Amino acid sequence: MKLVYFAWVRERIGHAEEEVDLPDDVVTVAGLLSWLAGRGEEYETALKHASAIRVAINQEHVAHDARIEGAREIALFPPMTGG
Amino acid sequence: MKLVYFAWVRERIGHAEEEVDLPDDVVTVAGLLSWLAGRGEEYETALKHASAIRVAINQEHVAHDARIEGAREIALFPPMTGG
Amino acid sequence: MSAPIEPAVRIQREDFDLAHESAALCAGRTDIGALVTFTGLCRDEAGTLAALELEHYPGMADAEIRRIARQAVERWPLSGLRVIHRYGKVRPGDNIVAVLAASRHRQAAFDAAAFMMDFLKTRAPFWKKEHRSDGSEGGWVEARDIDDEATQRWREPSAADR
Amino acid sequence: MSAPIEPAVRIQREDFDLAHESAALCAGRTDIGALVTFTGLCRDEAGTLAALELEHYPGMADAEIRRIARQAVERWPLSGLRVIHRYGKVRPGDNIVAVLAASRHRQAAFDAAAFMMDFLKTRAPFWKKEHRSDGSEGGWVEARDIDDEATQRWREPSAADR
Numbered sequence: 001m002k003l004v005y006f007a008w009v010r011e012r013i014g015h016a017e018e019e020v021d022l023p024d025d026v027v028t029v030a031g032l033l034s035w036l037a038g039r040g041e042e043y044e045t046a047l048k049h050a051s052a053i054r055v056a057i058n059q060e061h062v063a064h065d066a067r068i069e070g071a072r073e074i075a076l077f078p079p080m081t082g083g
Numbered sequence: 084m085k086l087v088y089f090a091w092v093r094e095r096i097g098h099a100e101e102e103v104d105l106p107d108d109v110v111t112v113a114g115l116l117s118w119l120a121g122r123g124e125e126y127e128t129a130l131k132h133a134s135a136i137r138v139a140i141n142q143e144h145v146a147h148d149a150r151i152e153g154a155r156e157i158a159l160f161p162p163m164t165g166g
Numbered sequence: 167m168s169a170p171i172e173p174a175v176r177i178q179r180e181d182f183d184l185a186h187e188s189a190a191l192c193a194g195r196t197d198i199g200a201l202v203t204f205t206g207l208c209r210d211e212a213g214t215l216a217a218l219e220l221e222h223y224p225g226m227a228d229a230e231i232r233r234i235a236r237q238a239v240e241r242w243p244l245s246g247l248r249v250i251h252r253y254g255k256v257r258p259g260d261n262i263v264a265v266l267a268a269s270r271h272r273q274a275a276f277d278a279a280a281f282m283m284d285f286l287k288t289r290a291p292f293w294k295k296e297h298r299s300d301g302s303e304g305g306w307v308e309a310r311d312i313d314d315e316a317t318q319r320w321r322e323p324s325a326a327d328r
Numbered sequence: 329m330s331a332p333i334e335p336a337v338r339i340q341r342e343d344f345d346l347a348h349e350s351a352a353l354c355a356g357r358t359d360i361g362a363l364v365t366f367t368g369l370c371r372d373e374a375g376t377l378a379a380l381e382l383e384h385y386p387g388m389a390d391a392e393i394r395r396i397a398r399q400a401v402e403r404w405p406l407s408g409l410r411v412i413h414r415y416g417k418v419r420p421g422d423n424i425v426a427v428l429a430a431s432r433h434r435q436a437a438f439d440a441a442a443f444m445m446d447f448l449k450t451r452a453p454f455w456k457k458e459h460r461s462d463g464s465e466g467g468w469v470e471a472r473d474i475d476d477e478a479t480q481r482w483r484e485p486s487a488a489d490r
Binding site: 090091139142143144158160161162163164166 | 220226262286289290308
């Protein structure tokens with residue numbers, strides 16, 4: 001599965017995208033966030049205020065309780081500041 | 084005193100402005116409107132729905148109960164349709 | 167909040183150029199975060215209108231729009247406010263009126279522009295007469311009750327609109 | 329009410345010209361009575377900002393703004409709707425975003441433009457990073473709660489807003 005990161009999430013993790021193989025028990029966005037936070041200090045720092053992280057699956061906003069099965073691309077980013 | 088007319092008030096009365104000498108007992112806008120309506124058929128037609136007529140004294144909107152003393156210029160016109 | 171700015175008001179027969187007006191309002195400034203422009207145009211959906219004749223009350227038209235504009239700059243923290251209203255003959259597709267409101271943030275700019283238009287519609291001394299394509303006179307455009315109602319929403323303190 | 333029109337959405341690095349966009353929206357049409365434009369600009373009141381870096385999520389930025397724009401054209405009777413959002417580096421005074429909404433009457437045009445901006449601010453995947461004049465990094469601009477709150481007012485049926 002492809003993960004993409006933007007803004008300070010990207011900066012703190014240290015790269016803009018990666019391919020990951022998820023364990024079978026990671027089935028929701030919330031599960032993905034806590035699994036990622038355990039992958040190292042940079043992930044832990046980037047995701048420590050998990051509730052502030054916005055998530056899109058296949059380029060559509062989703063809530064943290066959304067299921068991730070069938071996702072091709074999951075994006076993590078801070079609240080948006082465009083406009 | 085100078086009276087000025089606009090839009091269909093002007094068209095019905097037949098001229099755009101005139102000087103008038105008001106009787107002493109005409110002291111409000113409402114009084115002016117009924118005095119004018121008695122000046123001839125064209126005035127009567129123009130002013131027959133008196134409540135629809137808008138009035139400005141010295142280029143400021145006023146209500147029909149406004150006093151007219153001190154007025155240099157009184158304008159009568161229909162509801163506005165600019166913008 | 168700094169002192170209210172001086173609004174710019176013009177009543178003119180000639181057309182105006184929105185781009186030119188926007189550029190003049192924003193030139194050399196870095197304190198404008200939001201610019202809202204409203205342009206009112208001459209419509210002719212039925213295809214029967216040759217022109218609108220815009221009659222106005224010279225002097226009062228300018229004075230009344232300035233009175234409305236002064237209320238707007240006192241009510242919202244604007245960086246710029248510009249109003250242009252044409253008179254004379256306009257054809258379908260032509261510009262009639264423009265309001266430009268600039269501020270730090272968008273809500274003040276949106277509110278000020280909408281406020282200007284609501285009051286301009288019901289208080290600025292302009293009247294529209296239709297000239298039909300078949301040569302006949304179409305008569306005077308009637309005022310719409312909805313325009314009077316639109317002004318009512320501004321009666322509340324502005325904080326309640328946010 | 330006729331079928332909703334197709335909104336035009338562009339995500340681009342280059343600047344845009346509001347006059348050109350307005351002209352394109354209105355060209356040859358006589359059914360537009362009201363055009364509201366919103367322009368968002370890069371502000372720098374303190375004089376300490378060298379530039380804003382606008383990061384975006386390619387693909388989703390376009391898709392999300394189209395989703396918002398489709399809601400707008402279904403909710404209001406618009407004759408035209410156009411949205412342009414820039415990415416990359418912008419300097420104080422530069423354009424960032426434009427929304428143009430055209431309709432027969434002004435209220436629909438005002439409402440649609442304000443609605444687009446409220447949702448664009450909170451849902452379109454763009455992030456601003458400050459670069460300071462002294463060469464230091466100013467950090468990421470923080471989202472404002474007031475922008476989330478602004479979207480709440482659109483929850484009611486649109487008739488209640490009028």
